Amino acid sequence: MKLETMAIHMGQTPDPTTGAVIPPIHLSTTFERAEDGSFPQGYIYTRLGNPNRTMLEECLAALEGGAECAAFSSGQAAAMSVFQTLRPGDHVVAPDDAYHGVTRLLRELMTTWGVEYTLVDMNDPANVQAALRPNTRLVWMETPSNPLLKVADIAAVAAIAHAAGALCAVDNTWATPILQRPLDLGADLVIHATTKYLGGHSDVLGGAVIGREVGPVWERLRFLQANGGAVPSPFDCWLILRGVRTLAYRMRAHCAHASQIAGFLAQHPQIEAVHYPGLPDHPGHGVAARQMRDFGGMLSIQVRGGEAAAMRVAARVKIFTRATSLGGAESLIEHRASVEGPHSTTPANLLRLAVGLEHPDDLLADLEQALVFD
């Protein structure tokens, strides 16, 4: 079955009791036992499992080609749960350009739990190899990366991780399974902030982890989901699944618009650099072309004239909204260094663009007028 069809049908069937084509929202926190004490439908208590969560998890597992999915209340909760499968003394290799919240979990929380980590530039898989230690248990990837759109070779890095006896986890939030399926390339776990493209409408927070197989690590992750308790509400699951149904078609437009905007900005005299893997001169273009179906809806630019010039562009846009996040219908622009805080290594003249679903002509015209300096 193709991804477009899976997104609409996996985990989702008309409601057997009412015939409702769109699933009802099961708000009940508790489920009745049969006379013999069993739970005939398999549900006991909503923290442990809920029909809306099951529907979402089945659909996301199918889209990523995994055995199972565990849904969480945010992308951060999903990442944290993966890190909590580690033991004190374990070591993690992660990208130097990962989502700043994920790096913060390693720096501020996992170190107090006794987990060590090394951040490397994953543009070159040799850097991962060089960072391995005897206690490395996890190689965390994010590709394309945030906010520099670095591209890492998933198959190469997963092979390096496996040879060292470590798992390979990929944050696939930016690419989504429509553009990239890390498990097919050898990864063991896929992480999503479903808050972004999967939800697709900037109105729900969520996270997910998809596992290639069910083994001891997966059992521990399920334990963390059920007992750590960072689970999404039934309504959140319903909203995310509603978004997922149109994901494939939204991604086509996000990619087409971003590619048009990247091409325009690459020629613009006020722009010093455009970071978009779809551009032929992007250092990760070849790997991205091989491992992705298209290049995504995110790009970042460096504006000539430093931070002040970048701030001026952000101040002048009218259709792009100055806000963080991505994956909704609306285009967003953001000065990343100011959001990332004191540990940020992001260039001060960098703006990140989350290209939305407005007509690309309007987006181009908006950027064109914002880049006219008088």
Ligand SMILES: *Cc1c(COP(=O)(O)O)cnc(C)c1O
């Ligand atoms: C937003 C984001 C996260 C964190 O997700 P939340 O739902 O905000 O907790 C993690 N990784 C990436 C790549 C993201 O864009």
